[in-house]
Amino acid sequence: MPSLSEETGGRVSMLMPGSTIGIIGGGQLGRMMALSARYMGFRVGVLDPTPNCPTGQVADFQITAEYDDKTAIHDLAVQSDVLTYEFENVDAGAIDEVRGITATPQGTDLLRVTQHRVREKQFINDHGTATAxxxxxxxxxxxxxxxxxxxxxxxxxxxxxxxxxxxxxxxxxxxxxxxxxxxxxxxxxxxxxxxxxFVDFAFEASILVSGNGKDFVTFPIVRNEHRNNILHMTIAPAEVSEHVAREAHELAIRLAKGFELAGTLAIELFITKDDQVIVNELAPRPHNSGHYTIEACSMDQFDAHIRGIAGWPLPKPKLLSPAVMVNVLGQHVEPTRALIATHPEWNVHDYGKAEVRHDRKMGHITVLTDDPAKTVADLEATGCWDDLKKKA
Structure with missing residues (x-):
């Protein structure tokens, strides 16, 4: 067991390979966290109610129980050197109860703020950042x-x-x-x-920030397109002015410092027609709009999350190539799989979910490109996402 620092809220000074990271939640975000952790030499355990969940498929062990099962959370804590989570609807009180057993680098203040929209808006405004x-x-x-x-x-x-x-x-x-x-x-x-x-915005965007409790780095600001309230596509980087890019970076660092952030935080934004940057929501974890980082950046959002909660140093991420990421929902699985053989440029990610359902996130595709606008047009021209055009 690594030593814990009371001064840093139960964070580890440095977690060594061979230690165990416990993840609460076994969906696709947990899966990609686990893969990053495994590459770095960590063991991984997961708590999820679905047997052989996406994270369980790549973890060392799974505890099959509901997310609010305090006994199960205790069992995961006993077997782990660090606890993290892949979604925000986690019982903060249950995590508080095991803080003497294992490290909880993210703490629970971050959870309690982002679980409650009023507290979230107040926190953002208190840190000098605009909201609706x-x-x-x-x-x-x-x-x-x-x-x-x-x-x-x-x-x-x-x-x-x-x-x-x-x-x-x-x-x-x-x-x-x-x-x-x-x-x-x-x-x-x-x-x-x-x-x-309502905010009269030109487009929606997001920025990721990662930290290890004391040092913080940001990823590029990206442009997001939603269809039927679900993220459809992310274009990296967003075409924005220097002012917008700088403001997004600065507000991300302000919020990260306010939380003494360990791990990755996603910040959803509105960019207005007169170049104002408005914060919409926070997600205290890696985010759908950051999946492009796996292929397009020198360090992806999941590597940054694991490094942050393990107390490792964080290099500044570099964008190696512009990219377009598109979600594969349940209704898109068959048409996209049928085209894999003819699209070598597609980086296809499948989440390993047993049940295919309409509008359920089943995977994503990332394309590295020198011409994002053409790549967007090429993806739409395949017809795989025509159902979203009809509903939009």
Whole structure:
């Protein structure tokens, strides 16, 4: 067991190869974390309720149990030198209970902030960074008052839970508001929520920042395109002004320092038509929009995450080639597999999920390119993603 430092919140001074990293969550992000860890010489354990989950397929061992099973989390902690997680809906209290058993370099403050949209927005604003206008709302009186400040259109989101658009309602008029009242009258209740004003953005973007608790590095800002509230494509790097690139880097470093970040943090952004950089959301882990880094960067987001939680130094990532990453959802598995033989430029990643479902993320494809616009057009021209064009 490596020595723990109380001054750094249970981080390890340096985790050596041969040590064990425990991952809570066994999906594709955990899988790619595990592969990075294995390359670096670490053993890997995973906690996930699905037997032979994507991470379990490449780990040394799997504990099959629900994510909130405190006994199972304790068992994983006992067998691990460091604990990490692949998604934010982890029981922070359960992690606190095992901090005396194993290192938890990310701590739980990061989790508690990013699990709660009001706390997240407040943290971002407190660290000198802009967000959409927002108000915390817990009942219809507060919602009416918030709409008086923010006006239509606005987005009502539950303060916790939700992903890929779940737990969100767009309010464009009083008619939409009445739908919420009707639902509440039918027993739907009014969960603690946040009302956010619309941002008139030119495009969506994101930036990754990684740290080891004291030193922090950023990856390039990238452009993201969503279809039906699910990330469809990432273009790296984003074509932005020097001002936008600098502001994205600086706000990422500010937030990382505020968290004393260990591991990788993704920051989702809106870039406005007048070059303002607005933070939308935080993800306390590697991110879908960072998958391009596996082929396109000198150090990918998963390597950076593992190095960060292991207390290793972090070199500044270099973009080796522009790239385009496109998600493969359940309905895209068959058409993309049928074209692998004729597209040697495709770097195909399959997540090893047993069940193929519509709109479920099953893998991704990354293409290194000197002409991202042409590559985007070439990918769309294959017809594999035509269903998203029809719905968009």
């Amino acid at each position: 206008p927002w108000r915390a709302v817990n009942n219809f009186d507060e919602l009416d008052a918030a709409l008086g400040d923010i006006h239509y259109p606005a987005v009502l989101k539950t303060v916790s839970g939700g992903y890929d658009g779940h737990g969100q309602l767009v309010l464009r008029s009083d008619a939409d508001l009445e739908k919420i009242r009707s639902r509440s009258d039918r027993g739907g209740g009014f969960p603690p929520s946040i009302l956010e004003g």
